[in-house]
Amino acid sequence: xxxxxxxxxxxxxxxxxxxxxxxxxxxxxxxxxxxxxxxxxxxxxxxxxxxxxxxxxxxxxxxxxxxxxxxxxxxxxxxxxxxxxxxxxxxxxxxxxxxxxxxxxxxxxxxxxx
Amino acid sequence: xxxxxxxxxxxxxxxxxxxxxxxxxxxxxxxxxxxxxxxxxxxxxxxxxxxxxxxxxxxxxxxxxxxxxxxxxxxxxxxxxxxxxxxxxxxxxxxxxxxxxxxxxxxxxxxxxxxx
Numbered sequence: 001x002x003x004x005x006x007x008x009x010x011x012x013x014x015x016x017x018x019x020x021x022x023x024x025x026x027x028x029x030x031x032x033x034x035x036x037x038x039x040x041x042x043x044x045x046x047x048x049x050x051x052x053x054x055x056x057x058x059x060x061x062x063x064x065x066x067x068x069x070x071x072x073x074x075x076x077x078x079x080x081x082x083x084x085x086x087x088x089x090x091x092x093x094x095x096x097x098x099x100x101x102x103x104x105x106x107x108x109x110x111x112x113x114x
Numbered sequence: 115x116x117x118x119x120x121x122x123x124x125x126x127x128x129x130x131x132x133x134x135x136x137x138x139x140x141x142x143x144x145x146x147x148x149x150x151x152x153x154x155x156x157x158x159x160x161x162x163x164x165x166x167x168x169x170x171x172x173x174x175x176x177x178x179x180x181x182x183x184x185x186x187x188x189x190x191x192x193x194x195x196x197x198x199x200x201x202x203x204x205x206x207x208x209x210x211x212x213x214x215x216x217x218x219x220x221x222x223x224x225x226x227x228x229x230x
Contacts, residue, residue, distance in 0.1 A: 031216045043205065043220040056215040088157055094216035101147050101209065103216060105159035 002027065004093050004106035012112045018079040021109045025072050025093030029102075032074040034066060037088040037108070046089075049074050081113045116141045116208050120221035127196045128229050134181075135191045135224050137206030147209040148182065148189045149218070154202040162204070165189065167211075193226075201228045 005024040013019050025032050033056075034046040045058040049068035066076040072093075078085055088110050094103040117140045127133035139148070150162040165173045165182050172180050177194045193200055206221040 033216060033218070035218075035220075042222045043218075045217050045219070048215055048217055056217050090159060092159075092216075092218070101164075101211070101216065102161075103149065103209065103218060104161060105151075107156070107158045110157075 004091055004104055006089075006091050006106035006109050008109060009107065010110045010112075012114060013081050015081055015083060015113055017081050018077060019081060019111060020075050020077045021089055021091075021111070023074045023076075023091030023093075023106055025074070025091075026095070026104060029093035029095045029104075030072055031094040032068055032072065033092045033094065033103075034074070034076050035090045035092065036060075037090055038086075043090070046076065078111075083113050085111065086113045087111060116143070116146075116210070116219045118206050118208050118219050118221040120204075120206055120224050122224045123222070124225045124227070126227040126229055127193075129196055129198060131196055132192060132194045133196055133226065135193075135204050135206075135226065137189045137191070137221055139187050139189065139206070139208050141187070141208065141210075143210050145211045147211060148180075149207040149209065150178070150180070150189075150191045151205045151207060151220075152200075152202045153205065153223075154199075159205075163191065196228045198228050198230060200226060202226060 031050045033048040048056040052068045063079045068074045088108045090108045091106045146167045148165045152160045181190045203223045207218045
């Protein structure tokens, strides 16, 4: 089956602009989580959506927001971009199966803010 | 809150040899999952192996195995017969169960280089 798909793969934005990233989870997975990866801070949890509801949020400013649609696809939005928002944004989709919990990642979106 | 510590920022191993990556974690939870992910230069995060805390038997996946010591809160990854394609960043990750969330907490990673 298809994996987690993130679009676009690369983005270059200017400070002050806003950006929207998209994530399509594995078919049947209802949970989508977002992570920010930077060389200095490593992998940090942004938020998680399950059945169109945000059920967990990391320690990020309100400029970072997200949503999930009825088909489980998720988007995250960053408004008023800052240079420090430059990062790899990873999306993970998860599902509990008989053998345990699966958590699979997309290839990420590389955001550069100039 | 959970924390995950990977004390080896970088490691190297000769091709065909065995290497062990260390991971310790801190939690007050009794039920959780532990994962090792591999991130090659392509930046794709790939699940290597998973361990359920309630299982005493260590997980294995082909050349990859773990040494899970629940009391010591230790979760090391052993890679046998190392191959050039194993060169990557390796992240140890923790996930609570029964918390209504699939949030992962990651360590800082270990950069593994396999030398021909």
